[in-house]
Amino acid sequence: KAQGLVQSEGPQKKGRQGAEEEDSFRSTAEALRAATAEKHKIRVDPTCPLSRRPGTQVHEDYDCTLNQTNIGNNNNKFYIIQLLEDSDSFVCWNRWGRVGEVGQSKLSHFPSLEAAKKDFEKKFWDKTKNNWAERAHFVAHPGKYTLIEVQGEDETQEAVMKVKWLGRVDGGPVVSVVQRVQPCSLDPATQKLITNIFSKDMFKNAMALMNLDVKKMPLGKLSKQQIALGFEALEALEVALKAPADGGPSLEELSSRFYTVIPHNFGRTRPLPINSPELLQAKKDMLLVLADIELAQTLQATSEEKKVEEVPHPLDRDYELLKCQLQLLDSEAPEYKVIQTYLEQTANYRRPALQHVWKVNREGEEDRFQAHSKLGNRRLLWHGTNVAVVAAILTSGLRIMPHSGGRVGKGIYFASENSKSAGYVTGIPCGTHHICYMFLGEVALGREHHITIDEPSLNQPPPGFDSVVARGHTEPDPTQDTELELDGHQVKVPQGQPVPCPKFSSSNFSQSEYLIYRESQCRLRYLLEIHL
Numbered sequence: 001k002a003q004g005l006v007q008s009e010g011p012q013k014k015g016r017q018g019a020e021e022e023d024s025f026r027s028t029a030e031a032l033r034a035a036t037a038e039k040h041k042i043r044v045d046p047t048c049p050l051s052r053r054p055g056t057q058v059h060e061d062y063d064c065t066l067n068q069t070n071i072g073n074n075n076n077k078f079y080i081i082q083l084l085e086d087s088d089s090f091v092c093w094n095r096w097g098r099v100g101e102v103g104q105s106k107l108s109h110f111p112s113l114e115a116a117k118k119d120f121e122k123k124f125w126d127k128t129k130n131n132w133a134e135r136a137h138f139v140a141h142p143g144k145y146t147l148i149e150v151q152g153e154d155e156t157q158e159a160v161m162k163v164k165w166l167g168r169v170d171g172g173p174v175v176s177v178v179q180r181v182q183p184c185s186l187d188p189a190t191q192k193l194i195t196n197i198f199s200k201d202m203f204k205n206a207m208a209l210m211n212l213d214v215k216k217m218p219l220g221k222l223s224k225q226q227i228a229l230g231f232e233a234l235e236a237l238e239v240a241l242k243a244p245a246d247g248g249p250s251l252e253e254l255s256s257r258f259y260t261v262i263p264h265n266f267g268r269t270r271p272l273p274i275n276s277p278e279l280l281q282a283k284k285d286m287l288l289v290l291a292d293i294e295l296a297q298t299l300q301a302t303s304e305e306k307k308v309e310e311v312p313h314p315l316d317r318d319y320e321l322l323k324c325q326l327q328l329l330d331s332e333a334p335e336y337k338v339i340q341t342y343l344e345q346t347a348n349y350r351r352p353a354l355q356h357v358w359k360v361n362r363e364g365e366e367d368r369f370q371a372h373s374k375l376g377n378r379r380l381l382w383h384g385t386n387v388a389v390v391a392a393i394l395t396s397g398l399r400i401m402p403h404s405g406g407r408v409g410k411g412i413y414f415a416s417e418n419s420k421s422a423g424y425v426t427g428i429p430c431g432t433h434h435i436c437y438m439f440l441g442e443v444a445l446g447r448e449h450h451i452t453i454d455e456p457s458l459n460q461p462p463p464g465f466d467s468v469v470a471r472g473h474t475e476p477d478p479t480q481d482t483e484l485e486l487d488g489h490q491v492k493v494p495q496g497q498p499v500p501c502p503k504f505s506s507s508n509f510s511q512s513e514y515l516i517y518r519e520s521q522c523r524l525r526y527l528l529e530i531h532l
Helices: 028-034 113-128 132-137 155-165 188-197 200-209 224-242 251-261 277-300 314-321 334-346 365-372 387-396 418-422
Strands: 057-070 075-086 089-098 104-110 146-148 324-328 353-362 378-384 412-414 428-430 433-444 448-451 467-470 472-476 482-486 489-493 498-500 509-511 513-516 522-531
Touching: 057 113, 057 251, 075 113, 089 113, 104 113, 113 132, 146 251, 188 314, 188 324, 188 353, 188 387, 188 433, 188 522, 200 277, 200 387, 200 428, 224 251, 224 277, 277 387, 324 387, 334 353, 334 418, 334 482, 334 489, 334 522, 353 365, 353 433, 365 433, 365 522, 378 412, 378 418, 387 433, 387 522, 418 433, 433 513, 472 509
Parallel strands: 378 489, 448 467
Antiparallel strands: 057 075, 057 146, 075 089, 089 104, 324 353, 353 522, 378 433, 412 513, 428 433, 433 522, 467 513, 472 498, 482 489
């Protein structure tokens, strides 16, 4: 199974601090490539007229989704081929068109299975120049379609669903199996949190905002192997951007390859070539979010017992999958008041409204953080993120991501001003506001190395230092700082408004950014729900 993959505030990547981080810092692409393919039930294309017939099913694995993007010709199209069994007849279903549209279709009936197979395999060859029998070793050809790996519903889940609701006793008639769902043990605010961070609509909206084709990669159908191909395509683009005149494929060709393996919905607009470091970084960030969505979906796909009379409430089940304790704080608790002041004093004009605060206790994180028990200068700092990756962060922690870069290099980014981290937040629309989530982490900064210019090549602090701080023009008034005692350590928490820092008035950074290059130097302490 893929590692926890987190794309949130600031770019992140592998550091070089010894064996402790080796497993954590494995390349996302390598983790996805190593993931074993899972067996899934193949669904009849829902736009096919036969999909509504109970007896219609895909014959064995005769099903494929093809995609082709050619920026130069403004091509961004798909082709679906399925061989269907309908009672005693055999049918080939073809559907094709521009990505994001229903397209055209054709339904062909055949007198025998052999004839239907022949038609299916011929169409596959015509569109891809690959033999169907050799599809496991698929080779992409210029001007032809590429095979896209999508996943249907997990076979185990499908079997469980049937056992849950249908039963047969001694060959007798089908009877209902009644199950009692236990009451949810979570408080209402935490129920809402779990609902939001596992919401399929939320994941779908997150994908749509990134121009991903949610029809080609609907929820539950994200293939680890397909995402890995996306990483490979971006790696090739990165090489070409650094050496544009080496005689290799053009940026347009390589961009077309990326859009082919990771289908995007551009409507009728010509696909945009990935021809700058900024666009490349945006697509890397997109894939990291996509991988996190896949992780959250994998969590929910854990198998269930086939025959039980009482089952946990679905929200309790999802909560247990996080392997993380969340304790809702009373709004009158002293630490709640400290956090509320920190938020209000360092927020921007949008004035986020604090709704709830949870204490976070991730499984195993306390022991890992203990390695830095002698490191002082601890601060409670902000970390903003997309709601689509909150579940992944709670499960796997904040990660130094392998495919990103940034103004202060490859580390985990934090801020002392909420307004800075709020810029990385994506929430769930709800009436006139958005429901958003932000983290506060206890960061063991130790000895800080201060910079005022961009240093994107950093992957560790200079010798003798434990962290890097890109000093901004402002900083929360240090004379107003307070302290919280967390597990015996005094942790500074800003309580004042940002004030000018004359010493750093010429800095390239308007607001300070705090960087650590070892994941173990941070422990997630609080999760906030805010309305923006």
